[in-house]
Each structure stands twice: as structure tokens, then as C-alpha cells.
Amino acid sequence: MNLLIAEKIVKRYSNHLALNEVSIAVPKGGIFGLLGPNGAGKTTLIRIINQITAPDSGQVIFDGRPLQADDVYQIGYLPEERGLYKKMKVGEQALYLARLKGLSNAEAVAQLKVWFTKFGIQGWWNRKVEELSKGMAQKVQFIITILHQPKLLIFDEPFSGFDPVNVNLLKQEILRLKEKGSTIIFSTHNMASVEELCDNIALIDKSKVIVTGGVNEVRRNHGDNLVEILFRGDTGLDTLLTPIYSLVAQKEQNGLQAATVRINDPQPANQLLQQLIPHVEIHGFREIIPSMNDIFIKLVS
Amino acid sequence: MKKIFLIIEREFLTRVKKKSFIIITLLAPLFFAALLVTSFFLQGVKDTEDKTIMVIDHSGIAEQALESADLLTFVFSPATSLDSIKQNFKQEKLYAVLVVGQITNNAPVSLEMYSFKQPNLDVQKNIERSLKRAIETEKLKTYNIEGLDAILADVKTDLLVKTFVWDESGKEKASNSIIFMGISYILSILIYAFIFMFGALVMRSIIEEKASRIVEVIISSVKPFQLMMGKIIGVASVGLLQFIIWVVLTIIIFVSVQGFIGGGEAGQMMVADPVTQEAMQQFAKEANSSDMFTVIANINFLPIIISFLFFFLFGYLLYASLFAAIGSAVENEADTQQLMLPVTIPLIIGLLLMVHAFQYPDSSLSFWTSMVPFTSPMVMMARIPFGIPTWQIILSLSILFVTFLALVWFAGKIYRVGILMYGKKPSLKEMWKWIRYKN
Numbered sequence: 001m002n003l004l005i006a007e008k009i010v011k012r013y014s015n016h017l018a019l020n021e022v023s024i025a026v027p028k029g030g031i032f033g034l035l036g037p038n039g040a041g042k043t044t045l046i047r048i049i050n051q052i053t054a055p056d057s058g059q060v061i062f063d064g065r066p067l068q069a070d071d072v073y074q075i076g077y078l079p080e081e082r083g084l085y086k087k088m089k090v091g092e093q094a095l096y097l098a099r100l101k102g103l104s105n106a107e108a109v110a111q112l113k114v115w116f117t118k119f120g121i122q123g124w125w126n127r128k129v130e131e132l133s134k135g136m137a138q139k140v141q142f143i144i145t146i147l148h149q150p151k152l153l154i155f156d157e158p159f160s161g162f163d164p165v166n167v168n169l170l171k172q173e174i175l176r177l178k179e180k181g182s183t184i185i186f187s188t189h190n191m192a193s194v195e196e197l198c199d200n201i202a203l204i205d206k207s208k209v210i211v212t213g214g215v216n217e218v219r220r221n222h223g224d225n226l227v228e229i230l231f232r233g234d235t236g237l238d239t240l241l242t243p244i245y246s247l248v249a250q251k252e253q254n255g256l257q258a259a260t261v262r263i264n265d266p267q268p269a270n271q272l273l274q275q276l277i278p279h280v281e282i283h284g285f286r287e288i289i290p291s292m293n294d295i296f297i298k299l300v301s
Numbered sequence: 302m303k304k305i306f307l308i309i310e311r312e313f314l315t316r317v318k319k320k321s322f323i324i325i326t327l328l329a330p331l332f333f334a335a336l337l338v339t340s341f342f343l344q345g346v347k348d349t350e351d352k353t354i355m356v357i358d359h360s361g362i363a364e365q366a367l368e369s370a371d372l373l374t375f376v377f378s379p380a381t382s383l384d385s386i387k388q389n390f391k392q393e394k395l396y397a398v399l400v401v402g403q404i405t406n407n408a409p410v411s412l413e414m415y416s417f418k419q420p421n422l423d424v425q426k427n428i429e430r431s432l433k434r435a436i437e438t439e440k441l442k443t444y445n446i447e448g449l450d451a452i453l454a455d456v457k458t459d460l461l462v463k464t465f466v467w468d469e470s471g472k473e474k475a476s477n478s479i480i481f482m483g484i485s486y487i488l489s490i491l492i493y494a495f496i497f498m499f500g501a502l503v504m505r506s507i508i509e510e511k512a513s514r515i516v517e518v519i520i521s522s523v524k525p526f527q528l529m530m531g532k533i534i535g536v537a538s539v540g541l542l543q544f545i546i547w548v549v550l551t552i553i554i555f556v557s558v559q560g561f562i563g564g565g566e567a568g569q570m571m572v573a574d575p576v577t578q579e580a581m582q583q584f585a586k587e588a589n590s591s592d593m594f595t596v597i598a599n600i601n602f603l604p605i606i607i608s609f610l611f612f613f614l615f616g617y618l619l620y621a622s623l624f625a626a627i628g629s630a631v632e633n634e635a636d637t638q639q640l641m642l643p644v645t646i647p648l649i650i651g652l653l654l655m656v657h658a659f660q661y662p663d664s665s666l667s668f669w670t671s672m673v674p675f676t677s678p679m680v681m682m683a684r685i686p687f688g689i690p691t692w693q694i695i696l697s698l699s700i701l702f703v704t705f706l707a708l709v710w711f712a713g714k715i716y717r718v719g720i721l722m723y724g725k726k727p728s729l730k731e732m733w734k735w736i737r738y739k740n
Contacts, residue, residue, distance in 0.1 A: 013738075014734060014738075047721075050521040051521075052517070052520050052521060052525075052721070072521065072522055075521070077517075077518070077521040078518075079514075079517040079518060079521070081514045081517060081723075082514055082515070082517065082518060083513040083514035083515045083518075084513065084515055085315075085509075085510075085513065085515055086509075086513055087315070088315065096307065096311055097518065097519070097522070099307055100304055100307055100308075100519065100522040100523060101522050141518070144518070
């Protein structure tokens with residue numbers, strides 16, 4: 001079941017095409033990574049989902065029906081370029097933004113108290129934003145984004161500007177939100193956090209979706225069918241392999257031989273092992289799956 | 302709609318709670334009152350310098366015509382050489398040298414005044430007035446008319462135009478052009494200042510939102526147009542509140558000052574001063590009363606204030622939407638200079654036309670520019686105290702309002718593209734392109 005589906009979204013600005021028939025499907029209750037280099041069109045797509053701009057053609061389906069004006073109450077958005085009113089007090093400001101998202105004054109105050117306590121920032125309520133550090137202000141923004149308990153959360157580069165301790169705190173919160181059933185769209189350049197957090201991804205490059213699917217599926221599909229074999233023995237593997245396998249590299253490692261082998265014709269890895277077991281003593285065997293980082297670089301460059 | 306009220310509320314409260322707002326709102330009327338009181342007292346300050354004026358008379362009548370007054374002494378010089386007087390000028394502590402030319406038929410009499418510093422305007426007027434009548438009489442005498450003295454006594458007339466204005470019911474009211482001019486001048490300047498001040502406030506606050514990058518968070522909750530309108534209306538309500546407080550405080554101060562000085566006493570004080578006596582009488586005559594306070598109190602201020610509120614509001618709305626469009630397009634105030642020009646020039650033209658309008662409130666230039674929406678707030682406000690037909694006011698307001706609706710639509714288009722545009726300084730041409738963007 002998908003919470004959000006974008007169908008063939010096209011958005012053209014005066015001299016360039018920002019989105020060219022972009023389609024994505026965001027399953028309910030998962031974390032969806034929206035990846036891509038700068039200028040690929042991610043922010044435009046996010047703005048269309050937030051109804052900040054409208055697509056030239058195509059449509060967005062939210063929770064089973066076309067996106068409508070009131071759906072802004074069901075979406076929480078933390079933009080990449082974010083800020084707060086510098087001269088306004090933290091509490092007043094949080095309250096204002098929460099009420100703009102449809103919370104009543106009383107609800108907003110109650111919710112804010114809970115979150116301010118959770119993040120250990122109760123003492124900031126009457127401080128002006130200009131007195132806060134960038135990281136502190138980011139925490140306030142994060143709270144404001146999730147306060148109205150929206151069905152869909154959109155985080156654009158949420159970790160930029162945080163120190164590692166707070167990045168961790170934020171990751172825990174994001175995972176907790178997912179457990180509670182929120183659906184999250186997560187746009188980032190940080191591929192390590194994609195592997196750590198995301199269930200599904202879409203990679204956008206030059207205004208088009210070039211890959212989409214589950215993270216593991218994408219990684220496996222973009223593997224080069226390489227396996228690594230650890231074994232004991234003096235023989236070079238090349239003499240033992242039938243032509244559908246080719247030896248990419250072999251080196252000595254902690255008294256064992258480590259060989260990287262490409263399987264040219266997809267077939268069960270067991271067959272390779274059966275070929276080798278009579279000749280060498282196998283100590284280890286694993287499939288080499290590329291990291292998201294490798295896939296990103298390979299596809300985008 | 303609920304959200305636009307939230308925005309208005311924030312824009313209003315954050316400004317009204319500022320110390321600077323409270324201080325300016327409370328102090329400005331006191332400042333105006335101080336200015337008023339000071340100018341009253343300054344009028345009472347005597348000119349205490351004794352002035353001796355040496356007269357070289359070629360006409361033969363100046364000695365009779367120029368009578369020495371308290372501070373003004375005329376000395377008639379037997380010498381005819383300007384140079385010799387010039388040499389002794391400082392020794393004899395002269396104020397000026399007056400040379401009166403010969404009287405010849407069909408030619409103006411030359412009057413020349415020499416001094417080491419610019420002679421006082423009052424002294425000049427005094428001499429001109431005294432000599433004019435004497436020379437006229439002298440010239441008449443050359444026609445050898447019988448019984449001239451009796452004729453002259455009969456002909457001597459003082460003229461004063463008393464103006465009356467009929468109100469709707471046909472009743473006469475004493476009118477007063479000087480006071481009307483004063484009021485219309487103050488009101489149009491106020492309109493200009495308010496539009497400029499609060500329009501620029503809208504612009505600055507939009508730039509601030511854009512520069513602090515909060516704008517994208519907000520427009521994920523509200524439509525950009527709602528944000529823009531909320532801001533414009535919020536700032537307008539700050540302006541209206543300020544104006545109302547000023548009116549109320551000014552009335553309070555005015556009433557208490559009136560009680561303090563007392564209308565009649567103020568008049569007597571002026572008349573009692575011998576030097577300014579003549580000027581004051583002149584002024585008092587023109588004012589149709591020796592008591593300025595009574596005249597001002599007799600003016601019906603309510604329609605004027607109501608028109609002021611409407612012209613301020615609509616004029617502000619018109620210009621504020623332009624200021625908003627500019628604010629959305631730039632990232633800092635320094636970049637606004639070039640874009641501001643097309644907005645400030647009509648405002649300044651309006652101010653210049655206003656100066657014409659309060660002198661000639663019914664000229665066709667005044668009429669037409671009080672209909673053109675960009676100048677009408679200032680020009681119409683200058684005309685209203687003189688009393689103009691209601692249909693003109695309503696027509697002018699309607700044109701203003703319709704133009705505002707059109708402009709705010711354009712401004713909204715520019716605004717929603719502009720607030721998300723970073724990194725380049727837009728030109729007017731670029732902004733024109735934004736208007737044609739779909740969403």
C-alpha cells in the first residue's frame with residue numbers, strides 16, 4: 001500500500017526542464033530515500049508534493065486520492081534551506097508554526113512541552129532564536145516539523161548542521177517515528193545514512209528517475225556478480241574454473257588466499273563451490289554487494 | 302481563512318510589542334505639540350534691534366511718507382552721494398541706506414536699498430507700503446484735480462475678502478484658506494509618509510523572511526498569497542492603530558493646551574506686541590478671527606479623518622503590494638535600490654502635485670491627478686479639506702481600489718516565484734517573466 005504516488009510529473013521552468021515524467025511510489029510506513037546530485041530536481045519534486053508549486057502535468061496521489069489543499073496538514077516538511085524568525089522567541093515561534101499546521105493553541109502547547117522536555121530544551125522557550133546556535137535552532141525546527149503528527153514527513157538533508165551526537169539522536173527519532181507508523185521521505189547526499197535508514201529509494205538524475213526500488217534489491221541488481229572466496233591452498237584458481245567464471249583478483253591475506261571471482265552467467269553460487277571443494281579448502285564465501293555510494297557514483301557520473 | 306488571521310496576528314503583535322513602536326507612537330504627538338507651542342511662542346518674540354535707515358530722497362515726498370516707528374528710525378540725508386554714506390555707514394551704526402528715485406509720469410519710481418547685510422523682509426514691506434500710497438497721491442496731484450483731498454479721503458478703502466462656504470444644507474460657514482491649506486498640507490504629507498514608511502516595512506519584512514529562510518517552512522503550510530496578504534494587512538493594522546492613537550493623543554494635548562493658554566489670551570498676547578502687531582492683525586484678519594483655536598475647532602474633522610483613513614488604507618495597499626513584489630525578488634536591502642525607483646517616483650510625483658493641489662484645489666491638473674491611482678492618495682487628501690463633491694472622493698477611491706486589486710494579483714505572481722529564488726539579482730524584465738509563470 002502506497003501512501004504517496006507521483007505519476008509522470010513534468011515541471012518546466014522558462015529555460016530548463018526540472019522534472020521529466022518523474023514517477024515514484026512511497027510505501028506506507030517506510031523510509032523512502034530520494035537521492036540524486038545537486039540540481040537533479042529533488043527539491044522541485046518535494047515542493048510539488050508540498051503544493052508549494054504545481055506540476056505542469058502529471059498528478060500526485062496522496063492516501064488513495066489526488067492531493068488536495070487540506071493535505072498540507074498531513075505533511076511535515078523540513079526544507080534544506082531552513083530558518084526561523086531571528087527576533088522571535090522560540091516558544092512563541094514554535095506555537096505560531098504549529099498553529100499554521102492546524103493545531104489548536106492548547107494542543108500545540110501540550111505537544112511542544114513534551115518535545116521540548118524530550119530534547120532537553122525546556123529552558124529555551126523564552127529565548128530569542130538569534131541567541132541559539134545553528135544546531136540548537138535545527139532541533140527546534142525538527143520539533144516543529146513533526147509536532148502535528150503528520151502521516152507523511154519530508155526531510156531534506158536533515159543532518160546538515162548537526163554534530164555527530166545530535167545526528168544520532170535525530171536518527172533514533174526518525175526510526176521511532178517510522179515504528180509509530182509515519183511514512184518518511186528522506187532526501188540526502190549521505191549514502192551511508194541511506195543504507196542505514198531507508199527501505200526504498202529513487203535516484204533522480206537530470207530530471208528523470210533512473211533507479212527506484214527497495215534498497216537491498218537495488219544494491220543486488222547493481223552488483224557485478226562478484227563473489228569473494230577465502231581458501232587454503234597454493235593453486236591459482238584460474239586453472240580450476242570453467243569459462244563461465246573469471247578470476248578478477250587473487251591475493252594472500254592472513255595466510256589464506258582471497259580470490260574475487262566474477263560469475264558471468266547467472267547461476268547458483270553453490271555450483272561454483274561444488275567445482276572448488278574437491279581441490280581446495282574453503283574458509284569463506286561471500287557475495288560482493290556494492291554500496292549505495294558506489295551505485296550513486298556509477299550511475300550519476 | 303483561519304490561517305491568514307494567524308499571519309495577521311503575528312505581523313501585528315510582533316510589531317506592536319516592540320519598544321520602538323511604543324516610544325514613537327507615544328512621543329510623536331508630544332513632539333508635534335511641542336513644535337506647535339514653540340512656534341506660538343516664537344511669534345511672540347520681539348525684534349529688539351534699533352534700526353536706523355538713511356534716506357536719500359530725490360522724490361521730495363519721502364520725508365512725509367516715512368514715519369519713524371518705535372524701532373525704526375528714518376534719517377534724511379542732505380548728502381546725495383551714496384559713496385560718502387557708505388564710508389561712514391558703520392560709524393553711524395546705520396541699518397541700511399534707502400535711495401528713493403524721482404517721480405516722473407508714466408514710469409515706476411525706483412527704490413533702492415543698500416546695506417552690508419540682507420535687510421529684513423518686514424522692513425522692506427513696511428517701506429514699500431508707506432511709499433506706495435504717498436507716491437500714488439503725489440502722482441494724482443500732478444493732474445490738478447479739484448478737491449483732491451476730499452476725493453482721496455473718500456476713495457481710501459481697505460479691502461478684505463471674507464470667504465464663506467455653503468454646506469450641504471445651504472448654511473454659511475466661515476471658511477479659512479490658510480487653515481485649510483495647513484490641514485491639507487499636513488494630511489498629504491502624513492499620507493505620503495505613512496505609505497512610504499509602512500510600504501517599506503512590508504518590503505523589509507519580506508526580505509527578512511527570505512534571508513532567514515523561514516519562508517519555505519511557512520509556505521508549506523499556507524499559500525504564498527495568503528502569507529503576502531497577511532503581512533500587508535498586518536502591517537496596515539499597525540499603521541491604523543498608530544494613526545488612531547496619534548489622533549486621540551493630539552486631541553487630548555490640543556484641548557489641554559487650549560485650556561492652558563486660553564483662546565482670548567493668546568489673541569491678546571499677539572496684539573499686545575507692538576512690532577508684530579501689524580503682521581498679527583493682518584494674520585488675524587485673514588483668519589477671520591483673532592482666535593485660531595475657535596476656527597480650528599469649528600472645522601468638521603470627522604469626514605476629513607474618515608477620508609484620510611480610506612486614502613491611507615487603499616493607497617498603502619496599492620503601494621505595499623508593489624513593495625512586497627520587490628521584497629520577494631531580492632535577498633538583501635542593498636539590492637532594492639534599482640527596483641524601488643519605479644515605485645518611489647510616482648509617490649514623489651504625487652507629493653509634488655500635492656503642493657499644487659492645495660494652492661489650486663479645483664484646477665484640472667488637481668482633479669485628474671486626484672483620480673490617477675498612484676497620485677490620488679496625496680492629491681485627493683490635499684483637496685478634501687477645501688470641500689469637494691462626494692462623488693469625486695468615491696470615484697477616486699474606487700479607481701484606487703480596483704487598481705490595487707489588479708496590482709496585488711500581479712504582485713502575488715511575482716511574490717510566489719521570488720521568495721524561492723536565490724542567488725541572482727533579478728531585473729524588472731525577469732520579474733515580468735515571473736508574472737507569466739504558471740504557479
